Amino acid sequence: MEKINRFNVVHRLRKRNLLIAINSVAALSIFFFGYDQGMMAGVNTAVEYYTRMGFAHADENGDPVITDSLLQGGIVSVYYLGTLVGALFGGWFGDKYGRIKSIALGAAWAVFGATLQTAAMNHSWMICARLINGFGTGILNAIVPVWATETAEHTSRGQFVAIEFTLNIFGVAVAYWIEYGCSFYQNGESAFVWRFPIAFQIVPLLFLFCIVCFFPESPRWLCKVGREDESQYVLERLREDGVQSTGKAEAEFQDVRNIVELERKNAKSQNYLYMLFGYKSGKLHTGRRVQLVIWLQIMQEWIGIAGVTIYSPTIFRIAGLEKGTIGWVAGLNQITYTLSTLVCVFTLDRIGRRWTLYWGSVVQGIVLFIAGGLIRVGTDAKDAGNITRANTFGGGAVAMIFLFTMTFGATWLTVPWLYPAEIFPLEVRARGNAWGVVGWSIGNGWLTLLCPVMFEAINEKTLYIFAACNVITIPMVYCLYPESNQRTLEEMNLLFAADSIWNWDAEKNYKLLVEQNPELVQAAGRGVSVVDPETGIRKQSRNMNLDVGAMKGAGSESEDEKMGTTKHVP
Numbered sequence: 001m002e003k004i005n006r007f008n009v010v011h012r013l014r015k016r017n018l019l020i021a022i023n024s025v026a027a028l029s030i031f032f033f034g035y036d037q038g039m040m041a042g043v044n045t046a047v048e049y050y051t052r053m054g055f056a057h058a059d060e061n062g063d064p065v066i067t068d069s070l071l072q073g074g075i076v077s078v079y080y081l082g083t084l085v086g087a088l089f090g091g092w093f094g095d096k097y098g099r100i101k102s103i104a105l106g107a108a109w110a111v112f113g114a115t116l117q118t119a120a121m122n123h124s125w126m127i128c129a130r131l132i133n134g135f136g137t138g139i140l141n142a143i144v145p146v147w148a149t150e151t152a153e154h155t156s157r158g159q160f161v162a163i164e165f166t167l168n169i170f171g172v173a174v175a176y177w178i179e180y181g182c183s184f185y186q187n188g189e190s191a192f193v194w195r196f197p198i199a200f201q202i203v204p205l206l207f208l209f210c211i212v213c214f215f216p217e218s219p220r221w222l223c224k225v226g227r228e229d230e231s232q233y234v235l236e237r238l239r240e241d242g243v244q245s246t247g248k249a250e251a252e253f254q255d256v257r258n259i260v261e262l263e264r265k266n267a268k269s270q271n272y273l274y275m276l277f278g279y280k281s282g283k284l285h286t287g288r289r290v291q292l293v294i295w296l297q298i299m300q301e302w303i304g305i306a307g308v309t310i311y312s313p314t315i316f317r318i319a320g321l322e323k324g325t326i327g328w329v330a331g332l333n334q335i336t337y338t339l340s341t342l343v344c345v346f347t348l349d350r351i352g353r354r355w356t357l358y359w360g361s362v363v364q365g366i367v368l369f370i371a372g373g374l375i376r377v378g379t380d381a382k383d384a385g386n387i388t389r390a391n392t393f394g395g396g397a398v399a400m401i402f403l404f405t406m407t408f409g410a411t412w413l414t415v416p417w418l419y420p421a422e423i424f425p426l427e428v429r430a431r432g433n434a435w436g437v438v439g440w441s442i443g444n445g446w447l448t449l450l451c452p453v454m455f456e457a458i459n460e461k462t463l464y465i466f467a468a469c470n471v472i473t474i475p476m477v478y479c480l481y482p483e484s485n486q487r488t489l490e491e492m493n494l495l496f497a498a499d500s501i502w503n504w505d506a507e508k509n510y511k512l513l514v515e516q517n518p519e520l521v522q523a524a525g526r527g528v529s530v531v532d533p534e535t536g537i538r539k540q541s542r543n544m545n546l547d548v549g550a551m552k553g554a555g556s557e558s559e560d561e562k563m564g565t566t567k568h569v570p
Contacts, residue, residue: 004216019151019153026145029208037172045183072452080442080445087435091434093105099150142437146433151234163345182196252488255490262493268280284497284546294439316330337409339406340406378397420433423492494517497513497546
């Protein structure tokens with residue numbers, strides 16, 4: 001394929017090897033994302049950092065005494081304002097100029113922001129630097145999951161994205177342990193303790209920027225912009241072994257072509273405002289999809305992970321752990337968190353997105369209620385002078401936090417990032433996923449701003465709020481979120497074509513549309529060939545429609561014409 005750079009890996013790799021290469025690059029971006037999140041937990045406890053930024057000072061035992069919790073939370077949370085704006089820009093840029101260029105741009109911008117953070121001399125500088133760094137991260141978060149899902153097969157899409165998010169939590173763990181090691185340098189009082197961990201994120205970003213241009217563009221985006229020869233070539237390299245054709249690539253390409261035609265027929269050009277309210281989206285119902293992904297991401301943060309990740313040292317301190325113990329216990333928590341994500345790799349495509357969220361919410365809610373109660377009893381015992389009893393209950397609370405993060409890693413970590421990259425129409429998929437990042441940014445920014453205030457005001461009762469949010473997510477997912485597992489990206493328009501918001505109506509409508517639009521489900525392995533067996537010529541798609549009533553009417557009219565009769569409408 002002459003139009004694709006001869007150094008592109010698509011010319012040298014096929015099938016699973018090519019998919020692994022693509023997901024390795026995507027995982028590198030997700031690793032940076034995780035590292036950047038976990039980094040601030042240790043930075044916040046560095047003496048030179050919180051003294052320079054002016055929101056705390058050290059007491060006689062060397063523990064931080066927070067004097068301005070709003071400033072502390074503001075420095076952390078302003079990053080998420082940057083990711084929000086960056087995601088919206090990245091979604092627009094990715095739909096217009098492609099996934100690869102967007103990833104390269106996001107990496108370059110994040111390098112600039114990380115460099116500014118490393119050199120920060122006061123809180124105003126740090127706030128501006130985190131805003132810039134967040135912008136680059138937002139671009140990457142809007143595009144990388146889309147690129148990954150658009151290249152993966154529908155039968156293993158969840159598995160590949162789950163593997164990427166194993167690297168995400170590995171990034172968090174790496175951040176913890178680098179900061180733990182740096183904390184011993186010059187008794188933890190040097191600026192190196194916090195500047196080096198911030199600077200370290202530049203390494204994966206530079207590597208990402210250098211290699212991503214040698215990887216293939218999304219075949220679905222290529223088809224959308226009319227570069228069909230390149231799209232077919234990339235799909236053929238992704239799906240076929242080059243020895244004997246299975247027809248997978250051809251069927252998938254035909255699905256993509258048909259869905260491009262259908263989307264343009266069913267909806268007008270969509271900008272972010274139109275998408276938010278579903279204006280002129282017709283049966284595509286983009287407004288509903290936007291609301292679903294925003295709230296799924298907000299709830300991902302409010303079920304407790306943002307607070308536990310960033311403020312775990314604070315939680316462990318409330319639970320009664322000594323200063324010297326907190327650092328390595330928090331790091332150990334991140335190791336078990338990383339290992340727990342492997343559960344999702346093997347279960348997500350088996351039990352589906354909905355059941356993964358269900359069991360996660362149940363376990364997380366229970367352990368957070370228990371953790372809050374144990375911390376309360378342990379704190380009362382410590383105040384009464386019963387240190388043995390306090391340590392026992394404190395240890396139990398720490399175990400519950402470990403169990404919470406492990407459960408989250410096996411369930412809620414991946415699904416809220418995978419779902420937005422799956423469910424949107426091809427025409428606006430990057431912008432749709434950007435709305436998911438907007439929800440994540442709102443949830444994270446809102447929570448990290450409030451977390452230090454809540455922990456200061458109500459201590460362990462903050463965990464009860466997180467537990468209640470877990471309970472709320474169960475009916476929310478059951479009623480509103482259709483299952484996307486084992487369905488192609490092209491089938492999502494059929495899944496969301498119902499006018500009702502309820503999941504059971506969406507599933508019922510979906511089954512009818514699948515029967516009426518076989519051209520859109522060829523790659524799902526339902527035995528529909530894209531080639532006429534007699535002529536060997538690709539079949540032409542008939543009049544596709546997302547309206548069940550319209551299709552029934554068209555079908556009835558067709559039967560009348562075959563019988564040579566005419567309907568008389570009074």
